[in-house]
Amino acid sequence: MSAAMNTSTNHDLGTLARLVGCLDEHGFATLAGVKISTLNTWRKRGQGPNYALVGCNYLYPIEAVQQFITTKVRARSTIAPRHMMA
Numbered sequence: 314m315s316a317a318m319n320t321s322t323n324h325d326l327g328t329l330a331r332l333v334g335c336l337d338e339h340g341f342a343t344l345a346g347v348k349i350s351t352l353n354t355w356r357k358r359g360q361g362p363n364y365a366l367v368g369c370n371y372l373y374p375i376e377a378v379q380q381f382i383t384t385k386v387r388a389r390s391t392i393a394p395r396h397m398m399a
Contacts, residue, residue: 326370335365335372344378 323339330337341362342349352371355361362381365372 330370330372333372334375336375336378338371338373341373341378 323337327337327340330340336344338349338352342352345352352361356364356371362373362377364377365374
């Protein structure tokens, strides 16, 4: 498959995935800032958000992605700022 056709297919899948309230694998990888291979590793280890395997496509429901992101929220440190010395 040519690179242009593959890009078009990925775009179509992303559009269709959003119609059913999901992100496709490429969309979620972009959002998470990781490679597709990282998503593969996460799935094998039971990490990352819940997903659906539809045919040969991994789809990530928006709600599952939101829950996953929520688990990554960290509290800001309460350490007092250093005072500037003259």
